[in-house]
Amino acid sequence: MSQSYDRGLIEDFGRWREFSAGMWAWIFHKFTGWVLVGYLFTHVAVLSTALTSASADPATVAANQDLYTQTIRTLESLLVVRVLEVGLLAVAVFHILNGTRLLLVDLGIGLESQDRSFYASLILTGAIVVASVPTFLAGVSL
Amino acid sequence: MYEYDVIVVGAGGAGLRAAIAAQEAGADVAMVTKLHPVRSHTGAAEGGINAALREGDDWELHAYDTMKGADYLADAPAAEALTQESPEEVIQLEHWGMAFSRDDDGRVSQRPFGGLSFPRTTYAGAETGHHLLHTLYEQVVKRGIDVFDEWYVLNLAVSDESQPDDRTCHGVVAYETATGNVEAFTARDGVILATGGLGQVYDHTTNAVANTGDGVAMAYRAGVPAEDMEMIQFHPTTLPSTGVLISEGVRGEGGILYNDEGERFMFEHGYAKNDGELASRDVVSRAELTEVNEGRGIEDEYVHLDMRHLGEERILDRLENILHLAEDFEGVDGLEEPMPVKPGQHYAMGGIETDEFGQTCVEGLYAVGECACASVHGSNRLGGNALPELIVFGKRAGRHAADEDLGAPRVPVGQTGDSEPGSVEPPVELGEPWAAEGAVADGGAAADTAEAVVERTLERERERVERLLERDEGTQHSDIRAAVQRTMTENVNVFREEGALKEALVDIHAARQRYRDVYVADPSSTYNTDLIQTIETRNLLDIAEMITVGALAREEFRGAHWRKQYQERRDDEWLKHTMVSWSDGSPELWYKPVVLEGEAGAYEPKERSY
């Protein structure tokens, strides 16, 4: 080969419009997976730091006046946090549904309808999230 | 400069088998091929491989069918070698893992094929060639044989004695497509040509675009005679729009041909009262064209091939590929409607003259496969007889080239005492009398050492490539190629007539004149296909001329060769091979007798009826 032309990776993702169902599923699953690990780490970090500041005083605890409870409550009263939680729900639901789809595919089930099952995961995710919005936003103080 | 014991040119079924055999016989082998091996046209073969494997069948019957199918223009020792060794070669393929279709007991299935007295065609679905090609390539990979793929062989390095029989082939010169390098390959023991078919001289053909007859043309210009070139097989069932083949397997399984009036014409119009659709290919092709010419064709172009009655299960099991082909290339669903078919160029029975070990008259030069003429197929090849030819003769040539002693050949090559001069009256000058390229052949030069021969050829080919690239105006190869294809299709087709044949010679001559002016538009040395096609076109000119000269010479009707003026087989005069040799830049015509004497006795010409 005298020379050849490598079109590189940029070009691949420049082609996103041409991606097929399976590829989108892959991308979404990756994204949601990463978000979930990210959340797992933050979640544990937040809980444990909040707990450190929780006083061991049983009285405050009994009155739900401990620092932990208050931190969580403060956080939960923020709209952003609630919205983020809805996002998290979406992410988790999609990851679960598509994860189930992938598990089935691994078992050799439903290979022919893999694109349809992906769309189904998307739609279901949407539906569940929309249905949960009221619950998630309940009691938020603006 | 590369050096090997044996150089195999071409990596279709024939070349691959030859390379494996040569390597097993201890030679250091390289394959040089213009396409990657798995791209070779052997992959397109659909129907099957004939081998007398079973109880009730034997090689003698197969040989008899072959000689009869050949209309007695085949050489018996070659036909017998084919039929004797085909069974073990087929089993060898099976042992190498080829995915043959199977019977219930797990043995290789066989099916009936045109012109066969026993259902002896082994097959792998309707993709037999694909499986054969890949199985053989796998063995080449396993053995680690060097493959130079996408290297186009430009010419043979042949010494330049005045008699072709005294010449020796020392190697080849090839062009590396990716880079434009021209390099020499020296062969210590032998060069095996396995370059395949030449269908590109016609425009309606089942052959690939790469089937340009390079090997035949190269050997021819090095002085090796071309044998029975007029014997071109037209396959009766090709798709009208593309020439894609619908395998004979369809008729073998029971497919039926109908004309526009819904008649099963093979029987109803008496073309083959016994065998009907399963008559030999030439018979069916002519029948179809007669139907069309007499106004019973569909859209005055084709007839229908119907396999619906075979049932979906059987079709899917044995002919699935046909469904895909009909769908993709003609938009027809073979399960629902009959498929349109018409004859198209399919196979060259003729080719480089060899003996039954693949040797040509030039020392160290071999030819096998479709480019060679051993001659097994005579004037008409039976379906399923080409693939066994690849493996049987591939193996023989490979071993012979690797210096294994296989005994003395019984098919003579080169001009001998038995040869008889011939002549035709061409309307124009033939060949390239203006070619100042060396007095005798344009293969090599008068030099004594192998090295010098190779070196000279290398120089010459480098110059040729440079010359072609330097010019930047003139004619383009595509115009010339199209003109040749047009005239061949119009004038040297299934039905042949003297006036038309002469017209073709005039056209070919004109095309040659234009070729003197040819130029390559693409200046690049990277993957310059324009250059390669220009060189191929030169080969097509020679091939077209050989075919036409042979057709004009043979004044009889035998096998695939039909002459309007001579409506019968004339054994007393024409039981002989037409030979064309390149001599002083023009074709020299001569004849050699057919060898009908075989191990199983003499094959007495009988009337060929199906």
Place this chain on the structure above:
Amino acid sequence: MAEHYSSFRAGGRLWLWQRITAAFLIVVLAFHFFLLHFVHHADEVTFLMSANRMETWSYYSLMVLFLVTATFHGVNGVYNALINVGLSGTKRQVVKGVLVVASLLLLVQGFRTANAWAGIDLLPIL
């Protein structure tokens, strides 16, 4: 030319564990979400309630298992994704090390958190 691979690698094992943990997580993650957002609304979460739940053995072990599987599943998923984009050699070893350390930290921290609720005096946070 043809590389030859022969030595057996544990690729399949990790792959299998990824599936097994996934199957487990489907249930637990759904349960977790449901419990903490639907049964008890998020803003009603209190230390006391958590502590109460954690004090039940089964809940405690479920949560610890949840932590372990989720960590494995998540971190292994990330590692796998990185290998898929062609991470190899020393870089890969480094990333592997970092991921292992991070997950250990996460596990320890998570474990301590759970203990705090459950009132177990192992590696106490409080």
Place this chain on the structure above:
Amino acid sequence: MSTQRPEPETETESAKTDAEAAEGAPKERRLDEKRRRAEERERKRVEEAERVAADAERYHLKVFRYDPEVKGKQEPRFDDFHVPYETGMTVLDALIYARDEFDASLTFRHSCRQAICGSDALFVNGRQRLGCQTQLSDLEQPVRIEPLPHQDVVKDLVVDMEHFYDQMESVEPYFQTTDRPDGELEEQRQSRENREKIKTSTRCIWCGACMSSCNIAAGDNEYLGPAAINKAYRFAMDEREGDEMKRRRLEIIEQENGVWRCQTQFSCTEVCPKDIPLTEHIQELKREAVKSNLKFW
């Protein structure tokens, strides 16, 4: 288009004299009919040609061009070609037309024209397809034709296939067995079911479309890729090789760059011109590998 007729003129002549002898013979009537139809067709053809020329029913192709040596092509660009359309025309036909009529330097691999040699896998309107198997009429204009993504471009539509070949050849793609039947002309037995099982996997024509469509194969050049795994499947599932070989085959495909890299994107299965269920085969191998390993873990 070929017209295979023995001398139409003379045929006509003799037919006419025949006609005088036996007027109204059915054959003669048919021949007359045929001549009439031929004339009509010819008239139609001319009209058609005129019509085509007039409103120039041409397909608009946008073709990727690149040549490392030729000035003006060193920077990749797209060239426009307007190719007159004929029914049944494929992308390959259109490219050949463009090359032969407009620009002889337009470069692409092709040979068989019938989807068996695997040389003309191209990226057409955003999808990997064989040029010869793709009808122009199925495509939206302009038809964008590019070399296969994820492979280095050698020139125009020609890509470097070396890596693909290396992967194919790294899975020991040849039949191996320790026990051969005795007897000279004895074949190994294979059940119909078993042949059926490997059938689709044996259809691969090495076109590289699948590999080009797989994002994992693109990102990680060590990944064997769907075609090579399918090749391994073809042998692993072939009962003739025997159990011992099957284990060995599974070891090859379950090495770290083997089946585990597959993320079931399915694009390989979608683009394969031979309809090989690649993902299914890969998944089956994963399960086979796990199954056989469970015995050992």
